[in-house]
Structure formats: C-alpha cells, structure tokens
Amino acid sequence: MPDTHMPAGIDQEPFSRADGARVGPNAVIQTAEALEALEGEGATAVIFGAAGLAHYLASPPASMVAESEAARLHHAVFAHLPPDRARAASAEAGRRTGDYILAHRLPGPVQHILKLLPPKLSAKILMKAIEKHAWTFAGSGQMTGRAGAPCVIEIANNPLATPDCPWHSAVFERLFQELVTPRARVTSTACCHRGDPVCRFVITLDGRRAS
Template structure:
C-alpha cells in the first residue's frame, strides 16, 4: 500500500486571508468564503502548521469567485501584504533584514531571489519555481497550484512587500504571465 503525499504551503496563506477579512469587519463574508472552501473551522482556529496546498487553492478559488472582482482583488492584495509582513518579521533573520538594504541593489536582489527559491515550497507547493537575476529580475512558478482566475495578486503582494523592505530603492512587482491565462506558468517581474 502506498501513502498519498500532498504538498504543503505555509499557513499564512489561510491565516492572513482571515485577518484581512476581519480587519474589514466582514465576518459574514469570511464565513461565506471559508464555508465554500470547506475551511470554516479555520476562522475560529487558524492553522498552526503547514497546510495542504489543496486547502489554499480552494480558499483562493472561493475568494476569486466572489461577485465583486475588484473587492476580491483588494482582499488578495491585503492578505498578500499581511503575509509579506509576517514573513519579514518572523521568517527572515534580523541580520538579513539589516544587511540586505545596505548592499548594492543587484547583489541584494540575487541573494534574496536565491533565498526565496530555496523556500519556494512554502508558497508554491507542487509548483516549480525558477528565478532570473537582472534588471528586471523575475520569479516564475510553473504549474502554480494556487493561481486564480483573477491572477496571482496574493503572490504579487507578498513579493512586493518583501522586496520593498529588503532591496535598496523603489521596487515594483508585476505579474506578467499567469497559469490561468494563456501561459502555463506565473511570472513576476521585479524592477
């Protein structure tokens, strides 16, 4: 008998979506979204460990299926920024938070891209992550399991929050390709 192995994603993809809804005082909307995703218990008891990528995919689909696409996009962006801030405060060592902004932009970018790709499973699950340093730099997630019909707004916000805090000078992250569109991968350009 073989056991089924599922890919795991960091719980903040779920936790911070709940926080974004709570900050908007949208408990009824939160219950509707989490309920459609089959994750209602997480509103009262957020996950404390890595979660199955399928749970995140269901939650993100439930958000993207909301009647108002603009409100859904805003929710994804808020949850992504909250996730980025959590990562900065809790997952990136203090010495790196202090050092990277002092380094030349190109060097800091290469270091950060390498670190992100090393921990890619935490935000891409079974997706395959590659990156390209340069100007602009890019991150690509092939077969992104949590891409949505609205695009990858959550990923864009996470990356922009992290890169803006750790790279010298202004940073913009924009999604230039999405698995849910004509591409089979999601590409994020960082300039």
C-alpha cells in the same frame, strides 16, 4: 533560524509530501485576517464556508496546510467578491504574509545587511532565499528565479493561481520593497489561471512597472 514557537512558515523543511503537497499556513491565516479587515466577519465566514474551511476560522492552522485547501480558499475569494475587491483582499493577504515573513522568518541582522547592500546585490540574495523556500508559496508548482534588471520569478503549474495572482505579487513586492528598494514594483505578465504555462512575476527596481 528555525523558530519552533511560531506557526510553521518559511523556515521549515518540506514534509508530508507523501500525502499531497503543502504550503505555508499563512496562505490561509493571512487571508482570514485580510478578509476580516476589508470585508468583515460575515463575508469571511461565507468565503471560508464555501471553501470547506470554516474550522480554520475557529482554530487557525498551526502547521503546513494542504495546497488544495489553500487553493480552494484563494479561488473562493474570487468566486464570492467582485473582481476589484477580490484582488484587493488577495493583495492585502499577500502583504500581510510578507509582513509575517519579515517579522518572524528573516533574522534581523540579515535584513540589516540586505538593506545596506546595493539593490542589485540584495535582489540577488533575496531571490536565492525565495527560491530556497519556494515550496511555501508554490507547493507542487515549480519555481525558478532570475536576478537581474528586471528580476523574474516564474511558477510553473502554480496551484494557488488566481487571476494575475495578486497574493503572490504582493508577497514578493512587500519583501523586495522592504529589503531591496522601496522602488521595487511587481507585475504579473503571465498567469497559469488564464492558461499560460507559468505565472511570471517581473520585478523592477526603478519605480517603473514592467509592461
């Protein structure tokens, strides 16, 4: 259900492809929130400044952002923080993006039905919804999804790839845990950032992580 009063996000159609691929503004907004919560305002300003995006701290983006901007920001997090803290901040940004999607982009009745269905069925429906809105997290990357045991999401040429993609993993885990089963676990098993042809996210529904 489109909501014109909210910042652009999962329900909006792709546009402005001619001037470069775009991703949802939450890739920027929730990164600012997560960094401020975990690393403080000073570190957040340094990281946004390094990415050339200091203006977004004063005035958060209200619509889609260039994927190159989101990519610079996600890389700057890893360039400026020790690896474990970069992973934590990136994952927190992903969880907050999942929270935003749950609060604003998925109608309550749909969420209610998904929670009532057996996990295998709700996983299938959620996977279709994620595929339909893939451009919001994948930009110019090509996403494919397979529901099953386990569910698998792949993004080829992922423009927002960081080491093992904690942001994407956390977005998917938040959605699957809330709408399919609290036992859902997402594991990155391949990553464009280390030269693999795709980022692969394996989603198990039984509480055990994929190896």
